Amino acid sequence: MAEIKATKRLDITGDCCPITFVKTKLALEEMQPGEILEVLLTEGEPLSNVSRSLKAEGHKILQVKKIGANIYSLIVARGEEQ
Amino acid sequence: MALDFHELKKGGFIKQQGRDLFLMRLRAIGGHLTSRDLENIARIAAKYGRGEVHLTTRQGVEIPGVRLEQYQELIAEVKALNLLPGACGPRVRSIVACPGKEICPNGVIDTRAIAGELDRAFFGRDIPVKFKMAVAGCYNACTKPMENDVGLQGVVYPELVAGRCSLCGLCQSICPGGAIKIMNDRVSMDRKKCHGDGACIASCPNNAWVTATTGFVVYVGGKMGRNPQLGYKMFEFVPENDVVPLINSIIVVYEEKRKGQERLADVIRRLGPEVFRELIPYSGREEVAAGGGN
Ligand code: SF4
Ligand code: SF4
Numbered sequence: 001m002a003e004i005k006a007t008k009r010l011d012i013t014g015d016c017c018p019i020t021f022v023k024t025k026l027a028l029e030e031m032q033p034g035e036i037l038e039v040l041l042t043e044g045e046p047l048s049n050v051s052r053s054l055k056a057e058g059h060k061i062l063q064v065k066k067i068g069a070n071i072y073s074l075i076v077a078r079g080e081e082q
Numbered sequence: 083m084a085l086d087f088h089e090l091k092k093g094g095f096i097k098q099q100g101r102d103l104f105l106m107r108l109r110a111i112g113g114h115l116t117s118r119d120l121e122n123i124a125r126i127a128a129k130y131g132r133g134e135v136h137l138t139t140r141q142g143v144e145i146p147g148v149r150l151e152q153y154q155e156l157i158a159e160v161k162a163l164n165l166l167p168g169a170c171g172p173r174v175r176s177i178v179a180c181p182g183k184e185i186c187p188n189g190v191i192d193t194r195a196i197a198g199e200l201d202r203a204f205f206g207r208d209i210p211v212k213f214k215m216a217v218a219g220c221y222n223a224c225t226k227p228m229e230n231d232v233g234l235q236g237v238v239y240p241e242l243v244a245g246r247c248s249l250c251g252l253c254q255s256i257c258p259g260g261a262i263k264i265m266n267d268r269v270s271m272d273r274k275k276c277h278g279d280g281a282c283i284a285s286c287p288n289n290a291w292v293t294a295t296t297g298f299v300v301y302v303g304g305k306m307g308r309n310p311q312l313g314y315k316m317f318e319f320v321p322e323n324d325v326v327p328l329i330n331s332i333i334v335v336y337e338e339k340r341k342g343q344e345r346l347a348d349v350i351r352r353l354g355p356e357v358f359r360e361l362i363p364y365s366g367r368e369e370v371a372a373g374g375g376n
Pocket of ligand 2: 247249250251253286287290291
């Protein structure tokens, strides 16, 4: 799949729930609909919980890549305003 | 006021430490109480008890410090306020449940609905020993269904609408059983590895994973206390409509086979879980076991 360029990058690999999603949500709120955010997070709970919450709040994951031993990159398109 | 032994026998009014002192046990079906219930409980705890409550391990509320002579008045007030007395002794005890999908992002079933159904069908039924049931809304099993005589754990089995998939890679990365693999731009699933926890359905950004079927894993014969025993995963997949008749059959077979004060766990240990399973007239949907689906 083609590389998608993110306009902003957020590293939450050092955070745990609920800070992980709260930081992601706040970062997305500062962006425009359709703008791309890259989120770096660890596998397991952060990956599954943040992904689920992103969908629930109307944002869209475009790509998921494993970029380290237990680190993933999520490419997220910011959703429309609710 | 004369003591109503019929009412007293249903349970919930329990002798506590101290001369002439009893406690009133209330139940909260699946742990749900409204603000109104809480206000009413606070009021009766101050009026009949000593202004405090104790929360039980089975999501009940106990009001200590009540005197026997206050029982009639208290139970009348409990009923008038639509509060629900709890159970004690050899009966089906209150139904424990987690918040389920209504509240918990992991939840795959509506635990409030099924807990209500179980309460209506079974709560307070007189059987030879105590009998406990718990409902968990997903594979995480927070309410410990396997520690109960009968425990339900919600499962959802997914199916793929391949045309919607954008190959983002998410489901493969979050599937807890490692059941989903993406190879050569194709998503595939090994149903035998599926835990039925619905992570793919809840997270797929394109709604490519959809619900094929929901139901329950049913654990049978668990108990804690002095001789703990985890329940057997006796039924891999039971649709919601089959749950009440199935539990009913389990209780009937238990009552036929038990000796003396045996709990369900003891009967199953004595007979063996396979033999006990054979005695239950439930043909089941074993073909969808472990994610069998279609
Ligand atoms: S069992 Fe599942 S649905 Fe219920 S509280 Fe735990 S995680 Fe949530
Ligand atoms: S999460 Fe959905 S869109 Fe992404 S690979 Fe899986 S099925 Fe396809």
